[in-house]
Amino acid sequence: MSTSSYLIRRVLQAVAVIVIVTIVVFGLLHALPGGPARGILGPQATAQQIAHFNHEQGLDKPLPVQYFYYLGQLLHGDLGTSYTLNEPVSQLITERLPKTLVLTMLSALVGLVLAIPMGMWQAVRRNKPVDYVITTLSFIAYSTPVYFLGLILVLVFSQGLAWFPSQAPQGETLGQVISEPQALVLPVVAGAASMVAVFSRYMRAATLENLSEDYVRTARAGGSRARAILWRHVFRNSLTPVVAMLGYYVPVLFGGALVVEQLFNYPGMGLLFWTAAQSSDYPVLLGCVLVIAVATVVGTLLADIVQRIIDPRVKAGRA
Amino acid sequence: SGGGTSSSSGSASSDTINYALPANFTPNWILPVGTASHLNTNNSSISQAVWEPLIAYDGSTGKVGWNKDNSLATDAKFAADSKSVTVTLGDRHWSDGKQITSRDVEFWFALVKANKEDWASFSPGKAPDNWTSFKTIDDTHFTITFDKAYNQEWMLANELSMIRPMPQHVWDKTSDPGAVSDLDRTAAGAKKVWTYLNNAAKKISGYATDPLWKTVSGPYTIKSFSTAGKVELTANAKYDGGGKANIKNVNLLPFTTADAEANALRAGTVDYGYINATDLSQESSFKARGYSVKPWTGWAITYMPYNFNNPAMGSVFKQLYARQAIQMSVDQTTLSKVVFNGTAVPTYGPVPQGQDSSFVSPEQKTNPYPFDTAKAKKLLTDHGWTEQGGTMVCTSPGTGDNQCGAGVDKGTTFEMQVLSQSGSTVTDNMMSALQSSFAKTGIKFSIKTAPVNSVLSQSGQCTADESGCTWQLSFFGTAGSWYFPAYPSGDSLFATGGGSNFGSYSNAEVDKLITETTTSSSNEAVRKYSAALAKDLPVIWLPEPDYQISVVKNGLGGFAQDSLANFHPAMWKWTK
Amino acid sequence: MTATTKGSAARTAASGPILELDDLGVVFTTETGDVPAVKGVSLQVRPGETLALVGESGSGKSTIALAAMGLLDGNAQATGSAVIAGTQIVGASENGLAALRGKTVSMVFQEPATALDPLTRIGKQITEVIRNHREVSAKDAAAEAVELLRRVGIPEPEKRAHTYPFQLSGGQRQRVVIAMAIANEPGLLIADEPTTALDVTVQAEILDLLRRLAADTGTGVLLVTHNMGVVADFADRVAVMYHGEIVETGPVEDVLLRPAHDYTRRLLAAVPRLAVTETADGTGRPAVSVPARTNRSAAEPSASPAGPGGPASETVVELRDIDVVFGRGKAAVRALDGVSFRVGPAETLGLVGESGSGKSTAARVALGLIPPTSGTVSLFGADLGRTRARARRALRAGIGVVLQDPVASLDARMTVGECVAEPLRVHRRDLSAKDRQAKVAAVLDRVRLSRELARRAPRELSGGQRQRVSLARALILEPRLLVADEPTSALDVSVQEAVLEVITELQDELGFACLFVSHDLAVVQHFAQRVVVMRAGRIEEQGSTGTTLLHPETDYTRRLLAAVPVPDPVVQRGRRAERLATLAAGRTEAQA
Amino acid sequence: MSAVIQPDLGPAKAAPPREASGARLAVRRFLRNKLAVVGLAVVVFFFLFCFAGPLVYSTDQTHTMLQQVNLAPSGAHWLGTDAVGHDELGRLMYGGKVSLIVGVAAGVLATVIGTLWGAAAGYAGGWIDAVMMRIVDAGIAIPALFILLVVSAIATPGLTGLVVILGLVSWLVPSRLVRAETLTLKNRDYVLTLRATGGTHARAILRHILPNSVSTIIVAATFQVADAILLVAYVSYLGMGVRPPQTDWGGMLSAGLTAAYSGYWWLILPPGLAIILVVWAFNAIGDGLRDAFDVRGRG
């Protein structure tokens, strides 16, 4: 299949996925017992106020009508208006998303940059002390809940050693956020920890697998040094599972961001999502889920494309 | 770091203070009138700092009462028949220099009258329904007439205190460029003005810049207001009332979690913050950092409603002896001391007991049903229940004295389920403790948890045949504690058909007492009501936790923590 | 002829041995016990000299080669000494060896399929070897790589340099590995069966190339091979291995013509000889007649059993007008172009042709593994393209398959026993574990593999052993059709003879059809009744082996036949000179 | 980073072999991995600790004891008591049952579903693959938190329900991984040989593709187990976890953390260590299992 027709097909499929996601999410949301009114208006609200709210938000209309209305708005780029914050959801998201992106991108970058060499190093040193140490550390990192890790980081590096502030940058704009790099350290570390653990494990497994392939012997016979073999050959061949993981990792990153944002007082998208979920703010919830869904679908799409690039056999359907 | 860059200077000499807003709360409303979704004490605290109330009836001075320093009115005279009140306005001015007159009060009155359905504080039969007319006498005097005689304190504390004079000469219009006129004087016009103002108030980004919000009467004006939750107030230089701001700049900081806030406290970037009850043992460490820890008690009650219409347990709940047995299995003293670390107050009836007040009846105060599981058990066995495998089973149905009672079938097991707020360790601990003590009585208590808004949605009023009537007990957590206005009448909570009477409690006797609390001229009515409900147990009474455990920088003073859960920044003062 | 010998002799005298093994021993530790693969082997290779290492499959040839490179598997334990250009290899550090490998010594591996990094373009892989040892710009190295590809006879090397290994045929891959090995003109070249996947013409070219290398740069060559023709053609000296030991060593003439050891004699006796008759086309090429010693092909024409109805009426597999195009646009490769042939019951069809001519592709099409771009395939009378999945599976139950590459076609996660038993598990599920084991043991015996091997992992076997495992798996079910792609390429002649005998016996017994892909014309001549000669995706000619291989109609076939080396060094040298002369003449003609 | 790496591709030693049967060989391969043996011991220890431990060290885990909360470890309470007076050591056993059962069951469920799904999709290819993978994409694209939130608002599942729900939200990852592996494995010659000789697709997947993806699968599975153990705590937060008086390690840990600043280390370290140890142990076992399945004789 040629690349362009593959791309077209794949993008169309991605769009279909997003439509399915909206249907599922919309349906699930409205399957919730009681509706959002109580959650929004609080325990002291009267029945009239609830009815009024439901009418105002169109929640008394049949579900399909609501859905198509929502979809119609969506096509015009309108994500609705927050029940609790009054602002248009799209505006809330454009305000918050960049902050979260800074966090997640940095975490992902730091995570990968550490994890990949670490995994390879472990594979090369399989069953040697380094391997054991890193394995153990990985699993501690992975099995430590982010909130626990964050707490420890704050305790040690903020309260104890006072190296880094306990709060992420509090600036509103992206520029302000970036201008306080030392305040980003702890949140990024907390966000990257489990990523390092996961990816180093996958990388280690894949590298081990590849190290026993015959082509490694050929390269050795050609006088390539171990390190060169590792980076020129084994590295690329081991990337397949890692790349397959990357696409799916988008929602995980967002999930992590949620906790990190809470811990470090950094109101980004994760927090917006969490708050909306807690307060039954359906439009914001839908908006956030949609953004995450699109990001994930784009992520998986990119992962598939990257896989085609690094492994020509996939493209030839021969793999 | 963060909020600290501008404010780590939170020291006594500074003209700035950093106040921590409650965790995960984003201020989103300043207009003095608004819809229910914006009902939140923190919003109203900000709003009241900018537009002073007519009658500030609060606990800002340490005792709940009318704080005239912070009110636009200087006097309110009730007619002898208690059917009307005449209010006198002080000689006060809007920040643009115009005098504050009866017209500004009338403007508020007209808008609320015409838009009562949308108004957050509306409940049928109450204000503004029971205010039949507004009559201007002159620029500083006006009279409001009621539909019948009311208890004056109640009227003052619970209804008139809601009035918020608004700058009619700036706001009485329907569009930004529109001309100001007397639009509010027709119902249609008032509706349009309401809509216009509400829409304008939805633009949080405009709070600091929109000229509409520049005309204020309170000690502060908005300097900045972000959708992420940070609010900066700055003193209103033109303020001419008694509650002048002591600290020029007030920063209200949003926090994602209490832990994040506590970290900021430890880092010294917050001057006035709070900690979790579980961190109370940390008091000394905060002291060492130059703070003092001050619990902030609230004028509220916490309870767990019974669903009297639940098909399975409703008929059991309807038995007074059963409710008594349940209440006797609740060890409020120990719960307050252990689970809440001493930051809760046992409460045995419908009137808050955190503060001394003349409203509490002796019956409620002394707890008619002290903790005693043996006695509770006996109560049940005396009424036809037999313990089988640790759980009580009705073995002798019927309506006789020693039988289970009307509607309780033979073989009914005493097994109830609470739908409780999830995500709070304290709540979880309390539920476990309750489960344990209920078990001792022979009551099986199972705990189902859900996010608080889901608990709220699932525990509405219902009739036995409705599918949504499966909940038996529900607990909204401490966030669902019921905060009263100054006068603790239980109108919507326990009156038959009351708006927030979730469990459909109904007792004609009590209904009568509740009506009396608002109409009779003495507080005795409230005490009777307190006594009756302390005995009749419409809900399971639980300890009332403090509003928050405040942590205040040394040197910050001049204020008392308002038990009505509002904060009053103008009173804050650096004392050294 | 004399020139070569003289040249190498001169060099030999000039310097000490480039490779010197002294009492080398290698023991593999496996879960089923220790395997002493090499026992006290001593030998020497001098610069410019070619030592051929021959011997039974599994006798330890590859192990010696790997030990000399310091590339033995993790479970191997080497003792004794192996010195290359003064450096002790046994026990040397990896870093020290890296400087040596690819420059002083380089190696061509036995199995080319998996020897290349699947994700790196072949050009780059060659470049890497060049730049490992020489300060050359990337661009120059790339140009050199293209040149090397051209030298090993890869057509359109500029284009091919940009392809990935999976886009190449087996022989092409092998030549890429050779290109890598000679990239830095090493002092010692260890070549482990470097031409198994190559057709004879290419093989001859490659051998010429290596010989030139030896002559021009004084490269010493340790050549592991089972092809006695190649030995005769190429080697100066021969060492014969048997069961991990060197049983005989000496100059090529001595060993091949006057074998001393019993095993050597047996080995030579098993060499299949190509029967060639004098050509009547008047090209003036002198015919070489070869004494047919154990020539079974004499009986060949009558060997085709005339079953009931005859082979003509029934067809086991038939390809009709098959086109196969890989890729699209500029990169498209037309691997097959209008190929049609059929195989009847109890008939063996030999598929021959030069490397990359589409033999494997045709076999895969016949198996339904590659859907043809156009044309139809019918299997047991049913159109493969149109049968439903279930029916197709039923049809396939009667097929035995040996794919070209023995490493790749065995699942490394299964033991040998499991690999061989797999068809039983698929189609004979009623069989008890014990019966299954018995059958596996029996079939291993038939292909001359020890039963012990059943519990080993495929990567713990020698190349020839793996190939026989593959074959055992194909035979265990007593198939109705056997498709075998180079099933004996890695086998020494004695084992090959035995294995082919087994197939013949079974075929007589069961009457299965056989599609036999091979580049070894002698084997095909002995083994197949009919032959299809392929070239560049097209069928050049086809007919009965007797006629086609004895009286070829096309130049191409004739050239193929002429290139087959004979295991007589004297004769072979003569033939080579002959061929080179013709080639040179052809070249000058073309240039003129 | 690369400068730190000192690769060592040289040969490694192997233990001396003896004659043995296939299954015993696998066991021996497993036992040869020392870390895996330790991991197995740890897991066995925790299972014994949680299921047999209460027989030896019996405590009341159903009643709260508000008179003795947050006590530091002592002779009477080896690991102290928690915020409502439960003996912490007893609670560790009590909570461990849930964590171990749910962790292992949900982890295995997710891995099995994901593996089969991914292998089937990758193997089938074409539109079947496209449809199956788009379903996975959609599943991945909807944040698990959202699904859990909705489910928890609608129902409060029991232990089995919990396992199923956790399994169902987490099978997507392994499926994508396995599909990626399958794509590169399905055209290997041994699979082609099997197909050409009429082997079933099921066999190709189960006997060749999955065993050859085993290292990826095992890594995924160990993460699934870890995820499940942690997720139980998380869903408790949403109101979907186990109900009091039951508990689980994750829940104990998050409850203990609220007292982090009060210095009640005995409420944090034991459940934290238990989780880490068990997760680590499962990984080590996974590693050993991979060796056991691996007949390749890698040194």
Ligand SMILES: Nc1ncnc2c1ncn2[C@@H]1O[C@H](COP(=O)(O)OP(=O)(O)OP(=O)(O)O)[C@@H](O)[C@H]1O
């Ligand atoms: N997947 C593929 N993509 C592109 N080209 C291919 C592919 N597979 C084979 N080819 C090309 O098709 C041609 C025929 O290959 P095939 O493997 O059939 O050759 P062969 O006759 O078996 O050669 P050999 O004797 O070397 O094994 C070769 O030129 C090869 O490069």
Ligand SMILES: Nc1ncnc2c1ncn2[C@@H]1O[C@H](COP(=O)(O)OP(=O)(O)OP(=O)(O)O)[C@@H](O)[C@H]1O
């Ligand atoms: N990694 C290994 N582990 C265990 N045994 C092995 C290993 N590699 C090879 N062997 C065994 O060592 C012996 C010698 O193998 P080697 O590969 O050297 O044979 P060979 O002479 O090259 O044979 P062929 O001609 O078939 O390639 C064989 O019996 C083989 O089974």
Ligand SMILES: [Mg+2]
């Ligand atoms: Mg070999």
Ligand SMILES: [Mg+2]
């Ligand atoms: Mg081929």
